[in-house]
Amino acid sequence: MIKRIKKSISLKVLTSLVGVTIFVFAGTGVVVNYYNSNVLNQNINKSLTDNATVISKDVNSFFEQGGTLVTQMATNDSIRSLAEAVQTKADIKANANYATVLKSLQNIKATDKNASAVYIALEKPSYIFVDNGKDSPADWDINKRQWYWDTLKAKGLYYTAPYVDALTNKMVITIAYPIFDANGKSVGAVGVDYLIDKLPEIMKQYKAGETGYTFLLDTTGTFMYNPDQSKVLKEKFTDAPGTAGEIGKKMISGENGVATCTINNSDVYAAYAPVKSNGWSVATVITKSEVQKQLVTFNTILITTYVIGLGLLIVALFFVTRKILKDIPKLLEVIKKVAGGDLTSKVDVNSEDEIGQIAEAINDMNNNLNNIVGKISANSQNVSASGEELSAVISEINRQIQTINAGTQEIAAAMEETSASTEEMNSSSALIKGAIVNLNSKAQDGNNSAIEIKNRALNMKKESEISKKAALDMYREKEIAILRAIEDGKIVEEINSMAGIIGQIADQTNLLALNAAIEAARAGEHGKGFAVVAGEVANLAVQSTETVQNIQNLVGQVKTAFENISQNAGGILEFIDKKVTLDYDEMINRADLSLKDANDVSELINDFSKNIGDVSGSIEQLVKSLEAVSAVVEEVASGASEIAGTVNDTKVSADEVAQVAEAQADLAVTLNNIVNEFKF
Numbered sequence: 001m002i003k004r005i006k007k008s009i010s011l012k013v014l015t016s017l018v019g020v021t022i023f024v025f026a027g028t029g030v031v032v033n034y035y036n037s038n039v040l041n042q043n044i045n046k047s048l049t050d051n052a053t054v055i056s057k058d059v060n061s062f063f064e065q066g067g068t069l070v071t072q073m074a075t076n077d078s079i080r081s082l083a084e085a086v087q088t089k090a091d092i093k094a095n096a097n098y099a100t101v102l103k104s105l106q107n108i109k110a111t112d113k114n115a116s117a118v119y120i121a122l123e124k125p126s127y128i129f130v131d132n133g134k135d136s137p138a139d140w141d142i143n144k145r146q147w148y149w150d151t152l153k154a155k156g157l158y159y160t161a162p163y164v165d166a167l168t169n170k171m172v173i174t175i176a177y178p179i180f181d182a183n184g185k186s187v188g189a190v191g192v193d194y195l196i197d198k199l200p201e202i203m204k205q206y207k208a209g210e211t212g213y214t215f216l217l218d219t220t221g222t223f224m225y226n227p228d229q230s231k232v233l234k235e236k237f238t239d240a241p242g243t244a245g246e247i248g249k250k251m252i253s254g255e256n257g258v259a260t261c262t263i264n265n266s267d268v269y270a271a272y273a274p275v276k277s278n279g280w281s282v283a284t285v286i287t288k289s290e291v292q293k294q295l296v297t298f299n300t301i302l303i304t305t306y307v308i309g310l311g312l313l314i315v316a317l318f319f320v321t322r323k324i325l326k327d328i329p330k331l332l333e334v335i336k337k338v339a340g341g342d343l344t345s346k347v348d349v350n351s352e353d354e355i356g357q358i359a360e361a362i363n364d365m366n367n368n369l370n371n372i373v374g375k376i377s378a379n380s381q382n383v384s385a386s387g388e389e390l391s392a393v394i395s396e397i398n399r400q401i402q403t404i405n406a407g408t409q410e411i412a413a414a415m416e417e418t419s420a421s422t423e424e425m426n427s428s429s430a431l432i433k434g435a436i437v438n439l440n441s442k443a444q445d446g447n448n449s450a451i452e453i454k455n456r457a458l459n460m461k462k463e464s465e466i467s468k469k470a471a472l473d474m475y476r477e478k479e480i481a482i483l484r485a486i487e488d489g490k491i492v493e494e495i496n497s498m499a500g501i502i503g504q505i506a507d508q509t510n511l512l513a514l515n516a517a518i519e520a521a522r523a524g525e526h527g528k529g530f531a532v533v534a535g536e537v538a539n540l541a542v543q544s545t546e547t548v549q550n551i552q553n554l555v556g557q558v559k560t561a562f563e564n565i566s567q568n569a570g571g572i573l574e575f576i577d578k579k580v581t582l583d584y585d586e587m588i589n590r591a592d593l594s595l596k597d598a599n600d601v602s603e604l605i606n607d608f609s610k611n612i613g614d615v616s617g618s619i620e621q622l623v624k625s626l627e628a629v630s631a632v633v634e635e636v637a638s639g640a641s642e643i644a645g646t647v648n649d650t651k652v653s654a655d656e657v658a659q660v661a662e663a664q665a666d667l668a669v670t671l672n673n674i675v676n677e678f679k680f
Contacts, residue, residue: 017317021310029302044208044291045258048271051206051284052256055214056273058202062114063277066175066194067157069108069115073190074177076104079120082129083179083188089125089136105131108192116165116172117193120179121148123186151176151189159278161218162196162233171196171233173278200225203282212286219279221252228264247272251281260288334362338369451602458595461588500552503545510538510545 073079078097086092101120109118109131120129126142142148151158160174176191203214203225216225221238223231237248243261247270250257256273263270269291272283334346346363517535 018310018314021313029299029306041291044269044286045271048208048269048284048286049256049258049273051208051214052271052273052282055203055206055282055284056275058205059199059216059280059282060275060277062196062198062202063159063175063194063275063280065112066114066192067159067277069112069118070175070177070190070192071157073104073108073118073120073192074179076101078104079190080179083120083122084181086122086127087124089127092122092125092127092129101129102131102133105129114195114198115192116168116170116195118191119193120188120190121145121176122188123148147174147176147191148189151191152178152186154178161220162224165193168195196224206284208284208286209290211290212284214282214284217248217251217281217283219252221248224280244270247283251283252279254279254281338362338365447602447606454595454599454602460590461592461595465588503549503552507545509540510542514538 078100082092082095082097082101085095085097092098105118105120109115118131121127121142122129123142126140128136128140128142130136147158147160150160155178158176158178160176162171162173164170165172172193172195174191175194176189178186179188179190181187199216203216206214213227214225215223215227215237217237218224221236222233223235223237224233226232238245238252240248240263243259244263247259247261251272251274254274256271258269258271260267260269262268263285267288268285269288270283270285272281274281517538
């Protein structure tokens with residue numbers, strides 16, 4: 001089958017189109033199935049969620065109805081007054097509101113058929129006041145009633161877990177509400193035992209599909225309703241394995257949502273919603289198999305449609321391809337004739353499409369081939385004759401090549417002698433070049449020495465100028481300081497004058513002291529104290545006179561020393577100004593002379609080096625010329641050798657061309673025989 005497809009264009013086209021169509025149909029089917037599956041899941045999720053929400057609202061309304069009764073009881077003034085007033089059991093029936101309260105309890109029970117019992121729990125007397133008016137059992141103890149304390153803890157409406165009532169043997173829950181006095185202290189609670197046997201009727205009203213069902217959980221996760229009665233009040237959905245148990249935990253936590261899980265070994269969709277009044281939760285369930293059944297039905301219809309459409313398409317494509325490709329056999333027949341050498345065949349096709357154009361192109365090809373073969377046949381004989389003429393020309397060329405080869409060998413021998421002479425001249429030039437290079441190196445060393453001498457002279461000049469400047473700066477600075485010090489030394493004379501004045505004052509003080517002593521002696525006993533003071537003053541005057549003399553002696557010595565220093569300092573300044581400065585100038589002048597001599601030597605060496613460079617350049621130019629001549633000679637010799645080799649190669653090539661010419665003549669004969677096989 002595969003070989004048949006490979007040999008048939010129509011089968012190839014048909015197979016390709018069918019394959020593409022199947023691929024498109026399959027891709028479309030996958031997309032449609034994916035889209036329909038999503039839409040179906042969304043619809044199922046919405047439907048289940050809506051049902052769960054509606055059921056939760058109905059169940060919530062059911063419980064709120066009972067809660068409303070209890071709330072009304074808790075707000076009844078008569079009931080509150082009774083609960084606050086009674087202290088003992090004897091006070092209950094003796095209370096003025098007893099009859100009113102009993103009637104109210106009976107009326108409340110009558111308003112709702114689900115109310116199994118209506119009562120008031122009184123805390124202080126530990127008494128339960130029931131709507132039937134019967135006395136509380138003797139062993140009834142409010143402290144042992146957990147629902148009462150849970151109600152107080154809730155501080156509002158409270159729903160108990162379901163239980164079987166002992167009197168009616170029916171499933172009930174207790175709905176209670178606490179009663180507090182004006183001080184906020186608990187005095188009791190009102191309650192209703194509420195029948196919940198109506199819940200299954202509410203739950204059964206809603207069903208999704210054929211396999212769908214609903215169930216109800218209390219706050220512990222226990223089934224309150226389930227189509228399977230064996231699970232009611234006996235199993236907890238939260239204990240279910242896998243995802244089902246996780247959904248149960250979300251339900252009792254008050255969440256709502258949609259999820260998939262496995263219940264009773266069946267994969268299901270489950271939507272759940274909370275009952276707001278008492279914290280219970282409802283769920284609606286439908287099996288996946290029922291949901292997928294709709295999708296399977298749709299897919300079956302879709303696949304059937306695709307198969308029918310594909311069959312019709314294959315039939316249509318078969319006839320269309322046969323119609324389009326009907327002229328292909330005619331083309332194949334003509335092509336086979338052309339392959340056999342018949343260039344006179346023509347294709348008879350009236351189509352104007354691509355196949356018709358191919359037929360026209362084949363006819364044109366036959367015409368062109370016919371013309372080409374005719375020309376080849378006509379020219380093949382000319383090629384044979386030209387080959388024979390070419391062979392004769394090649395023989396003449398070979399004779400001329402031998403003559404050229406002999407002359408080339410003589411030229412090569414002469415060039416070898418010239419090359420030897422050139423090499424000897426090149427060697428002599430190399431020796432001269434080496435001597436010039438050595439002389440140039442010596443000149444360069446001399447130039448470097450002159451530069452070094454120049455640099456030293458320049459440095460000596462700079463250092464002398466710097467030293468001279470430093471000496472002059474110090475000379476000017478110290479000259480000013482010394483002159484100022486000499487000027488300041490004149491104060492010694494002032495000190496000497498002041499010492500003389502102090503001496504005169506001391507002499508006068510001594511005279512005053514003598515006068516004071518005389519006056520004290522005249523005063524007798526009254527002048528003794530004054531005589532002592534006068535004696536002390538006289539002593540001080542004598543000491544002052546001696547001190548002044550010492551000062552004058554020291555000042556004289558200082559003056560003499562200062563005059564010596566001033567004379568010596570003046571001599572030093574004069575030495576620096578007249579001797580040191582001139583020595584520095586002499587050093588600078590000598591440095592300038594050394595610098596000038598170094599420049600002259602450097603210029604002389606540079607000129608010498610330049611002349612050596614010119615000679616070296618000429619020698620190098622001569623060497624280059626000799627090298628160029630040598631290279632030319634070598635090239636000429638090499639060229640002559642190459643010419644000789646080329647001439648030999650040319651001779652060989654000419655021989656080969658002669659052989660080719662002979663072969664060409666033979667090929668022309670063969671080609672003419674081949675062309676004669678065509679029919680044109």
